[in-house]
Amino acid sequence: MASFFVSAKPLPEQELAVGELSQRTGVAISTLHFYEKKGLIKSFRNSSNHRRYPRDVIRVISVIKIAQSAGISLFEIKQQFARLTNQKKVTIDDWKQLSAAWHDTLNNRINTLTALRDNIDGCIGCGCLSMSRCQLVNPEDIAAQQGPGPHIDNDTD
Numbered sequence: 001m002a003s004f005f006v007s008a009k010p011l012p013e014q015e016l017a018v019g020e021l022s023q024r025t026g027v028a029i030s031t032l033h034f035y036e037k038k039g040l041i042k043s044f045r046n047s048s049n050h051r052r053y054p055r056d057v058i059r060v061i062s063v064i065k066i067a068q069s070a071g072i073s074l075f076e077i078k079q080q081f082a083r084l085t086n087q088k089k090v091t092i093d094d095w096k097q098l099s100a101a102w103h104d105t106l107n108n109r110i111n112t113l114t115a116l117r118d119n120i121d122g123c124i125g126c127g128c129l130s131m132s133r134c135q136l137v138n139p140e141d142i143a144a145q146q147g148p149g150p151h152i153d154n155d156t157d
């Protein structure tokens with residue numbers, strides 16, 4: 001499995017045990033292991049065969065946390081990580097590239113959620129769940145462009 005942000009073996013003072021990394025990032029140990037299993041971060045074994053993480057991974061985890069809080073999936077995050085030229089750490093330029101890539105995705109989600117918010121009131125108390133009328137059920141429906149809520153017509157579903 002491809003992993004990103006693999007630093008050359010760091011000096012001991014640059015190493016973090018998984019518990020330290022969890023404490024520094026606020027991410028549960030089990031989640032860190034999950035990220036590693038998904039190839040988003042990578043550990044190495046020190047001379048005592050203990051699992052260690054390079055300090056650079058803190059910034060990687062920060063990016064993952066920010067992206068996840070914005071609704072970006074781990075799959076999408078991994079896809080964008082793969083496009084970064086420097087896969088040893090997340091630089092300011094990397095962050096600019098990542099945020100630009102997610103800008104359109106976030107705008108689309110905001111528009112979808114805004115439409116959902118604006119139309120849900122019309123559905124409360126209606127309950128028709130009509131494929132031809134309900135924007136919640138069928139957001140692309142042409143009849144939905146007449147506005148939220150049920151519309152009086154003679155069509156049958």
Ligand code: FES
Binds near residue numbers: 122127134135
């Ligand atoms: S439930 Fe959405 S329009 Fe009736």
